[in-house]
Amino acid sequence: MTRTSIREVLQSDSPEPEVLIEGWVRTKRDSKAFSFIEVNDGSCLANLQIVADATLEGYDESVIPLTTGASVSIRGKVVESQGKGQNWEMQAISVKLLGAAEGDFPLQKKGHSMEFLRSIAHLRPRSNLFGAVFRVRSRMAYSIHQFFQEQGFVYVHTPVITASDCEGAGEMFRVVTMDGEEVRLGDDEFFGKPSYLTVSGQLEGETFACALSNIYTFGPTFRAENSHTSRHASEFWMIEPEIAFCDLNADMDLAEAMIKHLVTDALESCREDLGFFDKFVDKGLIGRLESVRDRAFERVSYTDAVKILQESGAKFEYPVEYGHNLQSEHERYLTETHFKCPTTVYDYPKEIKPFYMRTNDDGKTVAAMDLLVPGIGEIVGGSQREERLDVLRANMKAHALEEADYSWYIDLRRYGSVPHAGFGLGFERLLMFVTGVANIRDVIPFPRTPGSAEF
């Protein structure tokens, strides 16, 4: 007999004489004449309620010993439920205990802290919350590919190991080989020179955009920053589209369209899971996502944003000053208090941005943009890239970078250079935004943070 998913069973529109379901016991309630077993197989948030009569063959061996966490294979009749709380339930025909769960199974029906659940990252996907988070994560990954593929973008796999110290930003993890306990360095180095885990596929992505026009990357990136916040991880996934023949305006259009597409799809495809988040994790989540879907985003230049902040009368811990990066509190004020919606800030002073961003005609600012969302802050960072060879060289000099290290990148400007632009989207930050989950460690299966690489 073929297994039916619990999701399909619960979506039945008529009774079924016999189906087979398999999953894990969430809870069991016994009375003298029968037991109620709640089974979840991860196909959806809801459990299937099984009614197992005490007269069932093997009841004492298969049903009585069931505890939370045990795995079962159950055949039964799908019938309308007599009780409240569910439309359908299963009247068991046979219950088979596949794997018993020992008495110290750590997941209970209530009262776990997120910290504790992180310490059992191998079991937490069996909880309602994490099951929902990782179903949404999967759907959003699919939806990202769908968004780009439907517009003819080519998916490019940029390298995880890189020898270019991408834009000189952020601490990097060094990749080494070992000779026993000895690290091989110098002439012994595996690649003949220092190599690192990538912090961004952008520069490599640009080379492909300058051939295939519209490309995107979607893969893991690594930062060795010693940062202890709920929004940073040492290993995270990033989406980086790069578009040739494109300026900053079209880049911002694309970023906004992508966020809207993802939020719209989440609302349509993940309703049950979002409903759970809205109820237990972040009240008002669905309403907020609907307004993101339906309302236009705001756009404001860095110069105007500074004016808004200075004239706001709000008290900030750090002063607002042209030429300085916007602080977290400033970003929060713009998106949560002033505009009350996702907001793109563009045209930043060139001094505070990397060398590859395109210098604007004013000579003071670069064509950079950050898309800020309420509750999280920066979710997208992007720019139009400097396509003019002489300006790029001058910028590199100003940033004290060696041209020899970026010869291949400079070549793009020597052979058929085109205006192009792109951005990076932090996948986990998007998931925090869509699910309302407050900590990045809880939207990635096995989080890596400073001092912690369990599992």
Added chain:
RNA sequence: UCCUCUGUAGCUCAGCGGUAGAGCGGGUGGCUGUUAACCACUAGGUCGUUGGUUCGAACCCAACCGGAGGAGCCA
């Protein structure tokens, strides 16, 4: 890297100077369709570690270790 909070039973917590408690979970028994089921009984703890203050420390002090939050940096 800096600042702040925190560490008591498997879990969530109470106890805050007189030597360990509850609820949940586990075990056993009971129970009329329950759904965070219910009722009874029961097992389970060198109170993060080390040192100090005190007649006496889970409680006060110090250092260390673990966890969390914020800042910076960023995605």
